[in-house]
Amino acid sequence: MARLEEICAINMGQSPDSSTYNEDGNGLPFFQGNADFGEIYPAVRMWCSEPTKIAREKDILISVRAPIGALNIANCECCIGRGLAALTVNEDICAQEYLWHVLSGKVDELNSKGTGSTFKAINKKTLSETEIPLPPIDEQRKIAAVLDKVSGLIAKRRQQLDKLDEIVKAKFVEMFGDPVGNPMGWEKIALGKRCDIVTGNTPSRADPENYGNFIEWIKSDNINTPAVLLTEAQEYLSETGFHKCRFVEAGSLLMTCIAGSINCIGNVAVTDRRVAFNQQINAIVPKQDDVLYLYWLMLLSKPAIHSTINMALKGILSKGQLSEMAFPFPPLELQNQFSVFVKKTEKTKANINRSLEKLETLKKALMQEYFG
Incomplete structure (x- = not known):
């Protein structure tokens, strides 16, 4: 085993003065944190004319603020903000591609060491002391x-x-x-006239008899667009809870309608079984239309759906709003x-x-x- 500091130089990022940020290509590419990461290499959205901390080309970039542990490779010399650290590997003792894989398996460990009430983060000491197997x-x-x-x-x-x-x-x-522009001129009808809209609910948690293993109780994290079908719920209602819940049969559509992030609102999934669901979700139950048509209709209409949402009201798409929205049929x-x-x-x-x-x-x- 070796400590990370023994096999690479660790350069913790620092946010430069905001007056030096620009979108004109003046200075070095500036990566603030995980939001700039791609699959392997970060995407340049901002430059910095007076960088304070610089990562070298080919350095491993690691996110040190929530979400901790995400990795990318610097594909050019760049400025790094306080959400990142740059690792310059001593390749005489450690192959960089090997360290990449080791660190990718350390995400849970690093997150468990994060501190902070709002956004968890790790400091240089925590990163330096991380142990790396070194054959x-x-x-x-x-x-x-x-x-x-x-x-x-x-x-x-x-x-x-x-x-x-x-x-x-x-x-x-x-x-x-395109369902938003509707260039083919299909008749547009309010969704509530074409389908039944049902808002989910939460049986009282004060009564533990409401929860058991009788029926899945779906939450928004089970709606993983673009996966067409729901994932399995982690929590189930009892038969007692079932009589107090709202549920739909197979062949319905569930949509996330309350979320902290607007990107999650409008996510949809098809039910292939009877399920109950909570109040963050509206069910769209077709009376005549094909559910797979409805799925893709909603998915491709997300920009129009988002335009109706007031994030000042905590990101809510109400049953009434959804019912009144007109779509091409x-x-x-x-x-x-x-x-x-x-x-x-x-x-x-x-x-x-x-x-x-x-x-x-x-x-x-x-x-x-x-x-x-």
Whole structure:
């Protein structure tokens, strides 16, 4: 084992004077924190004309403020704010690609050491004292090569899933046009006239008999757009709680309508089973329309949905607002044709997801084997 400070130079970021920030390309690219991170390399949104802390090209950038532990690679010399630290690896004793994988497995550990009431953060001392397993460098490179290969396959599977979603979006626009602009002139009807809108609720927690294992109780974190179907709930209601809850059957749509972030409002998922749900969610229960058409209609209408929300009111899309919003409704025959296409695509996605799950399980096992 070696302490992180023994295998790399640790450069903690510092926020320069805000008057030196600019969007004109004057100075060095400025990365403030995790929000600037991409898959591997950060995206430049801001520059700094008078940088205070500078990371070198190829340094590992690590987020030291919530969310702690996210990683990127600096693809140029850059200024780093207080949300980041830059790690310059001594490659005589540690392969950089090996350290990347070790640190990617340290996220939970680093987060557990974070302090602060509003935003948790770790300091240089915590980062410096982080212990890193350090086998001979040739073995490090072999380990990194194995993990790189598995990680590359995982990334490829995710890209395949993204590509299939893009294909479905393109099919929707080809058949129906952009739902916000409605260039094909479909009749626009208030959603509440076309579907039943139901707001969820929370049976009293003062009565523990309301909770048990009778029916799933869905929360907004089970609605993981762009995943079409709900994930499994972590909490269930009892049969007693079921008689006090609001629920829907399979073939309905659940939408997040209360959230701290506007990006979460309008997220949707299809129910493939009977579920109960809480008051942060509105259910859209179709009377005649195809639920997969409705899913993609809502997904592609998020900009219009967001335009109706007043974040000063804590980000609420009420049942009344949602009911009154008008959307284009093409003939059911066309909706059904689109639904057939989506179902075929979802079968392909299911196969890719199974492969992805196996690869992610393999990577976790390898990480445990290599790093403990």
